[in-house]
Amino acid sequence: MLPAALRRWLRRPKRSDPHLLSQFFFADERVTQVVAEINRLDAELDPQQYLVLLNQLHLSQAHLLAVLEQIMEECIPTQRHSRDYLVKFPEELLVGNLGNHMLFAAECLLAGTFLEVEEADGAQLRPQARKLLSSLELVRTVLREQSLNQPSSYPEPVQAVLVQFDRLFAEFELSYVSSMVVVKSPEEIYRQQEIIVLFCETVGRALRLGYLTQEMIDGYEPLLMFTIPRLAIISGLLIYPEGPLSLERSPDQMSRVFSPFYNLLKKIRDLLQVLSAKELYLLERSLCTAEMDPCDLATPPAWGADVAREEPSAPWGLLKVTHATPALPSGTPGVGDDAGTTWQWSPQPFGSSLGLDATPGARCLELRSRYSSTKDMLHTLFVCISGVADQLQTNFASDLRSILKTVFKIIASQTEPSEEPNASRAHHLPEWVPDSTCSQCSACRSPFTLLRRRHHCRSCGKIFCARCSPHAVALPHYGQLKPVRVCTHCYAAHLLPATRRTRSQ
Incomplete structure (x- = not known):
């Protein structure tokens, strides 16, 4: 032996x-x-x-x-x-x-x-x-x-x-x-997820208005690391005032990312609320290019009054924005700008679409009178908003990288089809479980959230998280000749050994 x-x-x-x-x-x-x-x-x-x-x-x-x-x-x-x-x-x-x-x-x-x-x-x-x-x-x-x-x-x-x-x-x-190290509390994680939603909504709006392009998102342009937080500050203060940048909360109820700038955000919000549609456009365009553009304020944006109404999608489920148009009483004297013309506040369709708060005329004039010109006021806003966004990069670099990484993943990725397969192929494919009937992963039972997304297995039709459906293989018997997503169970139990061996090699 x-x-x-x-x-x-x-x-x-x-x-x-x-x-x-x-x-x-x-x-x-x-x-x-x-x-x-x-x-x-x-x-x-x-x-x-x-x-x-x-x-x-x-x-x-x-x-x-x-x-x-x-x-x-x-x-x-x-x-x-x-x-x-x-x-x-x-x-x-x-x-x-x-x-x-x-x-x-x-x-x-x-x-x-x-x-x-x-x-x-x-x-x-x-x-x-x-x-x-x-x-x-x-x-x-x-x-x-x-x-x-x-x-x-x-x-x-x-x-x-x-x-x-x-x-x-x-x-x-x-x-x-x-x-x-200090790990995030459940409350801070939830607040960070709110910021992710705000950033996603901000990018979606910027794409619709032409500030950004899908190519910039898909190419992960470095400038977006600065542009998105800057635009998000405006969106959070004007469009979603009950979201993560809500100034009705106390600073300790805000995310630790934005709470240090509570007082400065209040001043930024007050100034934003007195801008006309054209001025807001110029400010946002400047924030996208990372430099203050001294454009001629007498020339309105080409798309001016033709922009479709922007309705907030209320991703938090509690956001209800009152759409009011600020206006000054008739006969109120204007504020001279540096081009020698007289600025006169008037109702703006775009202002209404953003849901700007109705600011009393006297308060409006008082805020604007602090600046020598419209350009000076816009420059001040540009510096303040850019300063807050830049401080986020410096003081909360880890949190901001994590937020933006998730935003890019959501915006740049293709949304998987949630509808059932069409009738012509239904007899070839497994029963497709509707998204609405499944709130947790069929394998690990983890609940689906903004970060843990649903994925259908093309072999069994059930819904899984990404961790439980990491494989992509062709399914010729279902007419899928290109690699498609399958769950771990189907990959291990139903695929031919030769197929698995070929993929591992």
Whole structure:
């Protein structure tokens, strides 16, 4: 009878084997080899080699975790612990090596060499770190054995240890990050989602009015990082006054992104409300080009009175804007501009369409009289609005990047068809579940939100979140010759092995 070591050697998978368990075997073997080399090395005698080996260990562990992540997505896609808490993290933490950093932190905590956390936090984290590392060792042992026996399947014991490790990893990750940085509260997350909606509505309006083009959105033009927040300030103060920039709230009820500018936003709003349609157009155009354009105010915009009425879509469900046109009493003297003409306030169709508040004539005149000319007033507004938007880039760079990234994803992406397939193809396709009948993912049961969108599986017709329907394959038996979205279950259970193997290669 062959010795156990020889039998294990004969059952070793080949490096060309595409199965994930085979890839895990060699990734795990590499980690073990590097650790053995570090243990044999005297760091004091050869510090340079020690640093080289530490770097190799870091890279090999990162590769091991990447393969393990793929295994969990293939083996337990519907049993994975929810990662919705990631939305609470600052964006700069959401990098590819976050998982590797978590394991390194857990090892340091157990060794007592971790100095980044307070002692009280360390005492709470150590039991979690111990459980996490023990679970990882069990996962490595179980997966190694499975890769030597049958690398193409995941029996129930393998699934059980993976589920436990995934849960412990998520719990430690949330606890560790919460002890290191300030994570967003549920209220702040909701307020940030309100800002995302405001920014999306702002971009939609700018596209309709010609301030922006779809090509600029699809091309992720850098200038939009400044343009969108500037235009959003105007939209939030004029068009959606009960939205996230509502000044009827106290500063502590606003998002922390805008609350520091509460008093300045009030002054900006007061000035915006006395602008004519032409002046507002000139201001917004200047904000889009990032420089104040001293246009001739005597020349109205070409599209002036022909612009279609802009009705707010009330994405928050509570927004109701009263459309009132500001006007001065007859005979009120005008304010001279620097072109030598007399400015006279008069009703504007565009002003009505924006829903500007009705400002009393005396108040209107008083605000405008503070400036030597209309151009001076517009320049002041330009500087103030640009200043707030630029401060967002400086003081809340992480939050703003996260908001704009989501906005680009929503605006630039193609909306998936929600209607049922047409009658000519209905007998070829699965039953299409209507959007209105499904409020949560059919696999992980996570509720759909603005950020977690609905996606139909073209194989079974059910609705899933993006995490549970990440695959795209052709379905010739349904007449789909190009790759289309399918859920993880259909991908794993119904596709031909040859098709999956071709895609993995």
